[in-house]
Amino acid sequence: MAKQVNPAAAAELFILQDQIHEPMHDRFLWATMQRRHAEAGAMPEWEELREIASKIKEHTLTHLDHYLEEFEANATKRGAHVHWALDASDHNQIVYSILQDHGVTELIKSKSMLQEECQMTPFLQQRGIKVIESDLGERIQQLDGQPPSHIVFPCIHKTRKDVAQLFARTIGTDPNNEDPHFLTEEMRNNARPRFLSAGAGMTGGNFAIAETGTFMVCTNEGNADIGAAVPPLHIASIGIEKMIPRVEDMGVFLRLLARSAEGAPLTQYSSHFTGPRKGGELHIVLVDNGRSRRLGMPDFWHSLKCIRCGACMNTCPVYRRSGGLAYGATYSGPIGVILDPTFDEFKYSELPFHSSLCGSCTEVCPVKIDISDQILKWRRVMAAKGYLPLVKKLSFAVAGHIFAHPAEYHVVEKTTEPAMSYAPHFLLYNRTLNPWVRDRELPQPAKKTFREWYLANRSKHGNVTQ
């Protein structure tokens, strides 16, 4: 059985390493969020578009078999080879066979969370295939032996100094030149020959359009396009939940995606692949890997609507302070909290507690996934399975009893240290058990309870019975 990940302990390492990384991370992501708010606020139909996008995704998912068949038929008609992978190892094996059939030993890939999820790169490398990430952030993470920490900004947790030192160590640049322009240029020049020598290019897919058998890929660097346009073979890995019915639907999703992700109207490149390019060969691997099972989970199937914009991460006060690597999983942040346990409930049983349940993620999600509600539901699942960590078991045992007995609740509420007395103080402030408190003060309990305030100020206008 896989070991439980401990996000609070890992977050602590991120926060306490110095006074630079965590504030920078927090600041960058919050600035991204401000740009998102400006773009969303400037569009009168924003909320309506979210609702439409949510419904299109729900429609597609409740007819998923139909749309997958339609996509397959149309992509095949256009000359693409369509493969179906049950799980991660199946996906990796299919990709490996295609590469072997073509005698490919060097592969240039663009960013794909699905390929991360399948752990494809180590699988191929163990079999002698050289795999190079072409997205700058992903390449930085690959050179550092780390997974991406954010689904859109893979190395957002690193400073320019970190990158300069990494490049000095791995590609021989000047360790003292920390200018992002210089570092980007160095990687451009390092990557260029690899694009030209690669036998295959791999991409993911942001959306797959059933009506035409098209899949589309969004990037800012144009790296996916070079990978698809230069090597003779293009392999795309696409999760089965990425279907959308018609070309017309894309207008809704592209208006939401980059605005939510980075506060821009689009990514620099929004590329549509319909069958192989002139002189090329195209393989599409449709991957299940637990998605069909998730579709059958009444509380959690809405998570399949996700379009991987990362807005929930950027807005999350816990994510911004923890860094993505703290989640110890392919998907981090609020969306990770609700996706990861579907892969391994025990291993990721701590994640649903790595949240303040503030609900901001739900508010910004462009496809209206009820993320914070699902986080709460996952807590219940973990509690029912007995996966609660010790500190929470003890606290909740006290709190659970009190919340279950309103009369006692009011008594406790009135005591001198009300808010904190549900959970014994020694548990809340025990540094070994609860690493969060080491650099945090819990708020001072209010002098007056909300109930007292409400009864004094509002009850004559309402219908509260005393």
Place this chain on the structure above:
Amino acid sequence: METSHSNRETILNAIRSNLPKVPVEHPGIRTFQRPAGDLKAMFEQRLKEAGGAAHDLGSVPEAESKIILLHPDATVICSVVPEIAGTRRAENVRDPHELADVDVGVVRAQFGVAESGAVWVTQEDLVVDALGFLSQHLIVLLDPKQIVSDMHAAYRRVRLHETAFGCFMMGPSATADVEATLVHGAQGARSLNLFFL
């Protein structure tokens, strides 16, 4: 694919048995009213924000001198448009690797999108897809009358069933992966100059 055939049935059957109980209708997409405005001005503003630049050019000779002015050191100018000769024609390229040394690629976009500053180019417009991405710099010609307001209108114009590759290109290649600092020319074109012509 023999090995995948049973996988296909397994996945589709798993989906069918797990489909949520209540099917959801497609909501339909209504037409959104656009405030009246100058689409070209909006397009230019957005293109600028995306790191590109638009130029009003009256004639082909003007365009030719503008290319030289913008890229005085360019030795390989690969053009696919009839108006601009360039030093190499993409029509004669057999393998995309031949485009690795292109300094400036010259293409014509089918239309622009005002709300983003993006232009739509297809495999037919690029002749060789790689021209749009291996070129160090891009010159994109656009008829100023061919600008639509938003992505809804844009997707009504694209004909995905007729082209293997189509791209909304919004300015040059960009990244903000190092300390969220915006840098142009990450992997694709370092600059994108758009000529209204």
